[in-house]
Amino acid sequence: MTGSASELARRLGEHAEEVCREYLSNGHRSGNHWIVGDVRNTRGRSMHVRLKANAKGPAGKWVDEASSEFGDLLDVIRESCGLVEFRDVADEARRFLAMPRPQWSTSNAQRQPAAIRGSPDAARRLFVMSQPIAGTLADRYLASRGILLSARERALRFHPGCYYRNLVTGETQTLPALIAAVTSLDGRITGLQRTWLDPAGSGKAQLGDPRRSLGNLLGNGIWLGLEPGAPIPVMAAGEGFETMASLRTVMPALPVAAATSANHLAGLTFPPGCRRLYIAADADAAGRHGIERLSRRAGEVGILSMVLRPQLGDFNDDLLHLGPAHLAAWLSDQLLPEDARLFLPPG
Template sequence: MAHKTDGATDEHGDLLDLIRAREGFTSFRDTLDEARRFLRAPRETPTEGRDRSSSECDTIALARKIWVASQPIVGTRAEAYLRARKITADLRESPLRYHPALIYRDPDSAPRKLPALIAAVSDNSGEIRGIHRTFLDPDRNDKANVTAPRRALGAILGNGVRFGVIDEFAIIGEGIETVLSLKSAFPDIPMVAALSAAHLGAWRPPSTLRRLVIAADNDEPGRNAARRLFERMSEHRVDVNTIEPLGADFNSELRKTSRESMRDRVGRLIGLKEA
């Protein structure tokens, strides 16, 4: 199956994910049929369907294997990478880990091992369905200087990286750094990172959700994704509003201003009595 690249994040995502997010399909069959129409390919046979399901199970199993092989984030290069971005959120109980030497593969170069920030992607039941990897520079507190330093693995669509238990109220954003910036300012609010614009628009909330704040990235893909999610949540009678950062994203705002300044501004936007 063909793959696409999310223009907002340079992340590579499955074409099925992007079509499902764009069209709002809930049925895998409908999504696959649309993808085949797009590629002018024949409808898959039952055997092909079983093969694809088996392949997805394999990627989920690999994602869980990498998660288990990773170590707690505190005191690692992954924590230093986040702290260098002025993120002060408590990471001890977060869905984040560190791998000191994860294999990075690129079509234009030989495989090599790099340190990586590993984030667990879970569904509404809390089950890990995939991971997100941010490959890091071995010497600097920055992303690795490679073609695609951010990569997802497993069943990402509809799920997310959850910071806290998502029940009646949550904030959702695209990137891990964006959400952790807001978590630094509002540590008691549950939050989720959808990982890309396409996945933000297709996020599946728990049935208990009553209020959602969408922290949109300040670009066209981010605003379009926020609008799609806003419309879907409104149809489900969720009280939803969208906020935008002073800058490209909320980590950019945090780095240019301060945690206190962002807490005051965003707190007023989302109606907190004590920002």
């Protein structure tokens, strides 16, 4: 173990119980030990973490009597968070040591087993570690974009300290982020999109690429209004999340899917029973290419596709600068009459 790792492990040991409550939330304290099933936060009693230094050794050391595994609190962070590289483990340890001590409760999110970086398992783990957006910076960010969604939208979460890595320098930092789940039609999370936010509340974080996706995205999307197993005869799809969330704001009964990119839009999976598909236009050439491919695929399976076009740059610009009533009136001329009556507010 390097000197920096040794120092991090020692400092974590000074807060051993807090570390256990954060990363081994399925366990409990018993005397001078934290008892849990294993280092991956499974329920059980075979793993013992020493909470205070004594004659047997320093605080933070642990052993799993069932598997004979042993280690320190850096290993706990690595395994419970599903991290692979040490620099990520060290970053998470430093983040924990710098954050205020929370009020602990038994409702802390259950952590999932270790996951490979960028995999669907990693996406699901990060989603579980995040929190509902109500009252958070993510909620305020969406409101600043004019986006008002139902609290029942299960696809959106907030993470107060999500890793961002500069792909040029390799440097990492933690920033608050809006987390949007990418799901298959059965509701299973296959990936997610992270939108890093300015901690001061001034929109997106000042980064070269404040929005990134991970996981298995092809065929799947960020669904708003998806009820797994329920028929979806009419839907809308587009490339960007904020574009589709803007349409959902003025048509809250219409299921929509954001595919996260033009290529992924072209490969979006159609729900069974879909009869009509509205495709939100994007101004760039790649967006037009994605629309054309999706329209062609829809026609091949008997789905009527129609393109919705914004007045300004995109539908979020329309919502933000023209207002929801103006956007609804603009859309009413582009929807089939029966869909306008069904999905747009009267007026």
